[in-house]
Amino acid sequence: MSSAMIDPTLRQLIADCHHFEAIKFGDFVLKTGIHSPIYLDIRPMVNRPKPLKQLSELMYKKIISMNITHDLICGVPYSALSIASSICVQKFVNMITKRKENKDYGTKQLIEGQYKPGDHVVIVEDIISSGSSILETVIALRSAGLVVTDAIVFIDRQQNGVNNMKEYGIDVHSLIDVKTALDVLEEEKRINGHQKSGIIEWIDANPLRINDDIVNEWKLLCLQNKTSKLLSYEERSQLPETHPLSQQLFKLMVRKKSNLCVAVDLTTSKEILDLAEKIGPSIVMLKLHIDIVEDFDHKFIEELTALAAEHEFFIFEDRKFADIGQTVGLQFTKGVHRISSWAHIVNAHLVSGPGVLEGLRQGFEKDSNRGCLLVASMSTKDNLMNSAFPKSAYKWSQKYKDFVIGFICQSRVSADQRFIHMTPGVHIDVSGDPLGQQYVTPEEAIKKRGADVVIVGRGITGASDREFDHTLQLYQKRAFEAYLNRDSD
Numbered sequence: 001m002s003s004a005m006i007d008p009t010l011r012q013l014i015a016d017c018h019h020f021e022a023i024k025f026g027d028f029v030l031k032t033g034i035h036s037p038i039y040l041d042i043r044p045m046v047n048r049p050k051p052l053k054q055l056s057e058l059m060y061k062k063i064i065s066m067n068i069t070h071d072l073i074c075g076v077p078y079s080a081l082s083i084a085s086s087i088c089v090q091k092f093v094n095m096i097t098k099r100k101e102n103k104d105y106g107t108k109q110l111i112e113g114q115y116k117p118g119d120h121v122v123i124v125e126d127i128i129s130s131g132s133s134i135l136e137t138v139i140a141l142r143s144a145g146l147v148v149t150d151a152i153v154f155i156d157r158q159q160n161g162v163n164n165m166k167e168y169g170i171d172v173h174s175l176i177d178v179k180t181a182l183d184v185l186e187e188e189k190r191i192n193g194h195q196k197s198g199i200i201e202w203i204d205a206n207p208l209r210i211n212d213d214i215v216n217e218w219k220l221l222c223l224q225n226k227t228s229k230l231l232s233y234e235e236r237s238q239l240p241e242t243h244p245l246s247q248q249l250f251k252l253m254v255r256k257k258s259n260l261c262v263a264v265d266l267t268t269s270k271e272i273l274d275l276a277e278k279i280g281p282s283i284v285m286l287k288l289h290i291d292i293v294e295d296f297d298h299k300f301i302e303e304l305t306a307l308a309a310e311h312e313f314f315i316f317e318d319r320k321f322a323d324i325g326q327t328v329g330l331q332f333t334k335g336v337h338r339i340s341s342w343a344h345i346v347n348a349h350l351v352s353g354p355g356v357l358e359g360l361r362q363g364f365e366k367d368s369n370r371g372c373l374l375v376a377s378m379s380t381k382d383n384l385m386n387s388a389f390p391k392s393a394y395k396w397s398q399k400y401k402d403f404v405i406g407f408i409c410q411s412r413v414s415a416d417q418r419f420i421h422m423t424p425g426v427h428i429d430v431s432g433d434p435l436g437q438q439y440v441t442p443e444e445a446i447k448k449r450g451a452d453v454v455i456v457g458r459g460i461t462g463a464s465d466r467e468f469d470h471t472l473q474l475y476q477k478r479a480f481e482a483y484l485n486r487d488s489d
């Protein structure tokens with residue numbers, strides 16, 4: 001951009017920036033620890049009515065001249081919020097704002113204001129450096145179903161931000177770039193040629209990248225948006241911030257071509273170990289009710305753990321912890337079973353509230369190879385688990401994701417694909433049992449209800465010796481094929 005072509009108001013604004021110390025020269029240490037010979041902070045400009053009005057008029061003019069479709073305007077917090085408000089007041093355009101909440105805020109809606117999915121939004125920002133803040137806003141807007149393709153900024157620091165944003169489908173239009181602003185300031189005798197070339201040299205030597213955390217958030221959004229349907233186990237193993245145990249499980253399912261967990265509801269250690277030996281190669285998880293084992297001892301656990309390592313499956317103790325946190329902590333770590341010392345996975349009900357998770361927390365001792373599933377719904381007839389349970393399971397899964405890896409459920413609880421959904425009550429013959437168990441087929445569980453892993457008990461363990469191998473393979477094959485053909489009817 002040549003400084004001779006600059007709109008007189010813009011020229012005046014750049015001079016004002018220097019006058020009000022929105023542009024400063026010297027030696028500044030940036031947030032990143034890098035020394036910079038130039039400092040830009042637009043606040044002293046947007047805190048004053050005259051430059052704010054002039055700046056917002058110019059920015060809106062740019063939106064119009066670039067022919068950018070816009071139902072709404074969104075300022076990047078915080079400095080650009082006043083610019084966006086000023087545009088909206090002057091030009092009668094509606095505004096939305098993005099909250100700047102910390103990460104713990106979970107999935108709560110980050111966009112404030114009236115909008116509908118599909119509305120076009122133009123982003124307004126004061127300065128673009130790497131583009132990270134703009135991308136953060138783009139992620140929030142796109143997550144809410146809004147369409148955003150353009151951003152208007154006052155000054156481009158020319159440190160690669162505009163280029164960076166192209167990768168994300170965003171065209172950034174600046175009123176002025178920093179080198180042209182420096183020309184103006186030189187012409188206005190506010191800096192000399194020597195200072196200017198030193199700054200330009202520094203700018204050229206310091207291109208910026210988008211912050212890694214934001215890139216990861218973007219990847220996650222892409223993976224979720226790529227299809228409204230479920231991603232493959234492989235893709236899910238690569239989602240950022242997936243629990244290490246879930247990552248291992250997703251990978252294991254791909255490797256073993258199995259999404260089968262067998263419920264081994266047998267009462268002697270010999271029967272369990274014999275069965276584990278037989279089913280080991282075909283399963284990814286073996287589920288126990290350790291309190292029904294009549295001859296329990298830790299030698300049994302050692303042998304089972306060795307089989308789990310040999311055949312690569314996880315051990316899931318279906319203890320359904322449900323008491324007050326204090327008791328649950330003891331049930332998990334103490335007693336004859338000392339469950340926390342060997343179970344890769346346990347589960348919990350939230351009937352008594354999230355205290356149960358606090359109670360369990362101590363037993364996980366930051367061991368990233370162990371995790372907990374929340375019971376969100378049950379397979380049995382006339383059970384009392386109404387819709388409050390999946391809602392609460394969803395809510396607390398977000399807060400305890402350091403060890404909550406997913407759900408025991410009859411249909412999906414969370415759209416967050418990092419969580420595993422496991423469905424029990426699966427049988428090829430769906431007639432149920434006399435004690436209220438209700439069954440669905442592996443296809444129904446996986447294709448219709450969205451299960452990632454099916455839990456099969458008597459469907460397999462009840463097969464006669466003669467039919468056992470065939471039955472095991474049939475369940476493995478039907479469940480995995482249902483996953484592979486999930487998107488067909």
Ligand code: S5P
Nearest residue numbers: 263377378379380424425437456457458
């Ligand atoms: O809702 C549920 C939750 C669980 S964990 N319904 C269930 O049946 N289960 C468990 O899954 C149950 O405790 C048993 O171990 C297994 C189902 O066994 P099956 O023989 O009826 O397949």
